[in-house]
Amino acid sequence: MSVPPDQAAFVYIGAFVEELARSGVRHACIAPGSRSTPLALTIARHPSLRVWMHLDERSAAYFALGMARALQEPVALLCTSGTATANFLPAVVEARSAGVPLLVLTSDRPPELRDVGAAQTIDQNRLFGTHAKWFVEVALPDTTTELLRYVRTLAGRAVATARAEAPGPVHLNFPFREPLVPVAMEPPAGMSPAEEVAWNGRPGGEPWVSVGDGRTMPDETIVRRLARQLREAKRPVLFCGPQTDSKLAAPLAMLACVLRAPLLVDPLSQVRWGRHARSALIDRYDAALHHEPTAAALEPDLVMRMGSAPTSKSLLQYIQRHAMSRHVVVDASRWPDPTLLAAEVVRSDPRLLVTALLEQLEQLEQLESEGSAPSANPAWLERWRRVNAAAAAALVEYGDSVGEPFEGCALSEIAAAVPAGGTLFASSSMPVRDLDAFASGDERPIRVLANRGANGIDGVLSTALGVAAATSETSPLVLVLGDLAFIHDMNGLIAAKLHELDATIVVINNDGGGIFSFLPQSRDAEHFEQLFGTPHGLTFRSAAEFHGASYQLVSSHSGLRKVVAAGVDAGGLHIIELRTDRMRNVELHREARDAVFRALEARAGIGAGAE
């Protein structure tokens, strides 16, 4: 007996959505459309799923990405058929690159209406190509026991796959026949218990299938060898790049202390800020390693890196300069080594490895009678700490002296304004680089996020607003981005108004693409402004007005800390604009760097100091 499509969808999509909820999904970002009606209505009717409507699918996808990034749990994303789905691609790419779990649900016409000129019908099969972690062309709704088991399994499996190690976007493409509004259907009489459980789900709200998560862990021989190598290294350097596991900081910082190894902490590492052992943390490497003699003198013999590749270019160059050191890269599945210098890649979840290394080191200490300390000379860490302190002092002093708006100091002021427990979201391009170079770590537990999977400047507002939606009740959000990133995703602000989100947004407006002024392209006098500078002459007062945000133009970076803190305190949506000059910005960066150079040279031997 054939079941009408609207009734079949009621049962089948009902089972799917119920299993999403039982598998832990709590949020769905939805853009309006007709073909997606069975999913949209079923999600909206579900008591434990919260719906976030969006008018632009690109923004919707980035918003979902932000929520999933903040929650570290899969967030569902839904749209209708056609180009709507194509607008998801940028965020899907970022989700795959950055390891963010997304559940991408697209709606499609059934097979008989594909490729025959039906409206809003495009080829959605594997639309996101290699950028989807898993793709399923879902079966048409039906109410057989087998299909109900299938769709319940599919939901649980999709959530688990999105969340599993190396999390990422899972894409399910749902074909639907008209009519599209689901109509309730009574369960058939006389079902067997097995049929009944397929129809109603397992008793007591248990998911159809629970997936036991696993994490990669190297075997003990590898841990033992690595522990010994670290212990024997004379000049070990640890680096933690962008990553989101908040529980990595404590054991990793402890490991650095035990090893007496400098731990270089990327602003996105979740280690630069927070209440963990801070004595081995180095956060001014970007400025210090620009200084050639210092970078040359601080020659490591072992470099162990985890998280993504460094944000800092001078750190990357430091790694490349010391090509003959032993380079160890820790990652469960990716290959974050653009230097191609890794002699060893350890396949492991970083936290599991670090914890295992700490245990191993403790055992080694107890076992070995002759001497309990690691080999690294205490002077090695001390040299790094002195370099770090000198660079820090020089940058603070320079910041106090500069009498005009400076983007570097702006990032330092903004970071300082984020309250403990708050989240700072930094745009790719200059903000995250300036954050790296100018913002010093401290004990405030703050979370620092960015779209650093693919490093795009698109979708920044939407991603940050998604973070705010997921966490702002407990963790106020401060976003800093440039004018081009702001313009790129300006429509994303509509979500802030629609969903009454709290966010304090700082736009550093240098009227174009500031990063290019630092690149060799800037020497092409004829075409630089046209192709790279791209001035637009826009200011954002009326954009703020359009989106119902408060607006404040600040004239200097030193005013930022107070204004940002006030925005955070007040709640609501605030747009704060700081205008800077692209050409002067390059000069001021150079001045800051020179100040660091002078400090390092004044305390000659700081880097090269005797061991």
Next chain:
Amino acid sequence: MSVPPDQAAFVYIGAFVEELARSGVRHACIAPGSRSTPLALTIARHPSLRVWMHLDERSAAYFALGMARALQEPVALLCTSGTATANFLPAVVEARSAGVPLLVLTSDRPPELRDVGAAQTIDQNRLFGTHAKWFVEVALPDTTTELLRYVRTLAGRAVATARAEAPGPVHLNFPFREPLVPVAMEPPAGMSPAEEVAWNGRPGGEPWVSVGDGRTMPDETIVRRLARQLREAKRPVLFCGPQTDSKLAAPLAMLACVLRAPLLVDPLSQVRWGRHARSALIDRYDAALHHEPTAAALEPDLVMRMGSAPTSKSLLQYIQRHAMSRHVVVDASRWPDPTLLAAEVVRSDPRLLVTALLEQLEQLEQLESEGSAPSANPAWLERWRRVNAAAAAALVEYGDSVGEPFEGCALSEIAAAVPAGGTLFASSSMPVRDLDAFASGDERPIRVLANRGANGIDGVLSTALGVAAATSETSPLVLVLGDLAFIHDMNGLIAAKLHELDATIVVINNDGGGIFSFLPQSRDAEHFEQLFGTPHGLTFRSAAEFHGASYQLVSSHSGLRKVVAAGVDAGGLHIIELRTDRMRNVELHREARDAVFRALEARAGIGAGAE
């Protein structure tokens, strides 16, 4: 001898860009970025290529799509690596669906920097999947004779492939090594003539390879058979759907006259308006065929369709209702038949077939002594014309009587305001449907365009501005779109300011998704407004201000004609907002339809009239 990357790129990319120009490319839409520098700088330096900068790649792609659609020539589109490229997908999908030639150039890191965590590096290989007509992973720049022949051939072949029948987007992914700023390189001494021509290009500005375009044409037996079938049909119906060949109108309109067959002309067919034979044109089918008795009575025996599937739902239902008629679909490569009723698909360029049919019919007339006229009873066409006239009169009368803003009449007024030679761009969703239903054709040669490949409401502003950029000096542009489409692509307006474009834009603001009120979803009282209506409460005065456009709020559709005409006359960028009510809009559409029904019923027998 290995050539430095910057010098190799100078020669290699120089050859590529020169061949683009020699192959007829005139425009390049570019978004700023670093990895794309070799292409961007070379294009900017080329004297016969015009650069259009954009800050958002999605808008850039739609803008290029609009230019290419208007020019019917490939337009180049360039961006850097990473998510920037992913933002091209929506427009690439539309270009493929709608048959618009695009030359999509993406920049990438070289093989050694892929999938190793290098910044802004994603898998761009076949990024657009089946939506790219052709994909090439381009070789790294080099200066060997073979590679220069390769890249010159590649340019000519890519342009030709994009332009060839069933035009579409071609995607070339260019890897570049640093340094990225091309540096001039002297040709090596002592080249052979064959080497010299590879280095410098063919003499006299000739392209490296010219591609002779072909168009599909059925063989004569098919044409002869079809001509006979059309001639013998008693109740033939011709339909021309959305298509952009401006030269199809004259022969097709002539064919309809010769056959005494009603020619139903979609607003996007380029046949509804213009100075061709108009006596067989039917433009009120949408309203008339809603009327069941009329749709039943006007039973065709042969339906020949060309162009894309109809915009009108009532026409689609009319075709489906008469499933036992013979359905012939003409298309060179696509399969535009969502009804699945086609008994014959004629693989042909429509214009070539229509011209061949006219010749064949003339021959048949001369050959056959017994009777020169086609079989179709003159009464058949006359019935259609009476139905059309009755529906037209009823709609005009209704429009004159309605005392509040009505979206249907708004489209009729806007269409009437477009000057001869002008272009009207209508958004998907309601505007193009209301245009179909309410705007009557006349002798003004106007072009009517829409993104009706995949029927998305995304990228509408950018596409229309691309059309304006390509043609507004000769053909003023009027755009009509809804509030959701406006919001979706609001950032696209930046291009209007940057490039000082002329466009008159009418936003019909019904505070949400108007089309859904016509669908069964509207009966879900609990979730309709949240999921489908999606009210946002926005009005567009401050958006206009932000983008430097004039703004006018009009209170009735009857004022639109004058305001639009004034905007066109004045030049510059104008945003005209008409506010309507979504619920009332459904009622007013129903009233208009009822007025047509009454007119058709009053003249009983109009549809069913005796033959």
